[in-house]
Amino acid sequence: MTGARPTSVLFVCGLNAVRSPMAEALARRLYGRAIYIQSAGVRTGELDPFSVKVMEEVGLDISKHRPHTIEDIEDGNFDLVITLAPEAHHKALEMTRTSAMDVEYWPTPDPQIATGSRDQIMESYRSVRDGLEMRIKKRLDGGSSGG
Template sequence: MAAAIAARLFPGRIYVASAGVRRGSADPFAVAVMEEKGLDIRAHRPHTFEDLEDMNFDLVITLAPEAHHRALELTRYYAVDVEYWPTADPSATAGSREQILASYRNVRDGLEKRIKERLGWTPPVSA
């Protein structure tokens, strides 16, 4: 979700890549809440840090402790900032479909807020 949000907020201005500690498939709840914002992440497949083509990043943001430790390991010889943003895992939410979606929305909205703050997003000026 974070990569899609950042790419939409800063089109063509920053390079964004997404990686974690495990490969996987698209999460249907993440897909649903991102579609609410007009973002289609159906084709996204979670992949690992090792799947990245290079490590030429200025900033790596991690959302889970395991990912943070792995990012620190992989970037220890690079001039890159690594930040940890503790983020709840919405896939661990139990309850009704609406309760689960609410958890995903909270994560989505929290990530959008932090990305805007950290990367200095300003709304486009309309003519």
């Protein structure tokens, strides 16, 4: 399956509050009719208001997203699991040990640790958003992730 366009994708990060909901919304806008897309976290967090703002900037509303864990997902059978944080990657490898799912690790900075002015913090969230969008397009347009 590696390299081909998957029919279902799960994005996983630590809290399902920043990176994975961003990735889910971006991927749904781009491929929502062709690919089943979900997101989850290792633990449940609270949706981050900066994430909501930077997604609004690109015309996506994630304000109604409710963070949940991998265990909360009813259909846990995905072609591809994309992990965005080390703890998520370990959890996904554990979860997929006995299944045919591909797991890819996309190291993605956590913008919640950004410091500085509000503008500097927003810029770190934009950087994550834009990086995810570029990577999603590259991977889901049928090419492999490139590592």
